[in-house]
Amino acid sequence: MRQVFSSQRIETVEGVAKLLTDAGIPVHISNGRSYHSKRGGQFSYTEPVKAQLQPSVWVRHADDQPRARELLRDAGLLESTRPGYASALTFNSPQDADTPPRRWVWRIRLILLALIALAAVVMWLRRPAPPPPVVPQPQEQPAPAESAPADEEEDRIRILPASGG
Incomplete structure (x- = not known):
């Protein structure tokens, strides 16, 4: 055997x-x-x-x-x-390396790779522009009121809360 x-x-x-x-x-x-x-x-x-x-x-x-x-x-x-x-199992024999089908396979791969790169560039260029940064505007403070005449003057008294004691 x-x-x-x-x-x-x-x-x-x-x-x-x-x-x-x-x-x-x-x-x-x-x-x-x-x-x-x-x-x-x-x-x-x-x-x-x-x-x-x-x-x-x-x-x-x-x-x-x-x-x-x-x-x-x-x-x-x-x-x-x-x-x-x-x-049938001989895939990478040296005499087959330069046959036309092998060259076409590599050409197709390179073309597909170039198309993918082109699509990525187009998508990157078409991305929406970021919104402009928001800069806080200085707020105008109201002008101090002109002093009122003496007869219209008010007295302001501050009342403090009583302390618990």
Whole structure:
């Protein structure tokens, strides 16, 4: 038996096993479902599982391993170590860096960034002007009344409250 695939998710391993079984390759799943394993809803990549404990797909006959690996490469589930083999998982290969689609993607990103910056500038320029600061005006005090003639003069008496004593 030869191991051809492993993953932390049992569902992924079962899907790969079904793919290979449908192609006529007899397989075995190690560390599959059991009452000891976690349910799928509790799975997390932040809690890594040791490689020996991960669910794995094994090809029962060693002669079927090259064909199984070829099927996995074609499905994009396995990277190739072969030179010149185009894999679906090769995203950042150096020969693809200057292809026209990549340049268009960057052009579109730059145009969108420029439009966002332009919209921000227009919104900033159209903001309402702040109200002018309110400066308190000095109040005019009434002019002192001219002294009245002596016969109209009033006597003012201040009455202080009685002290409680």
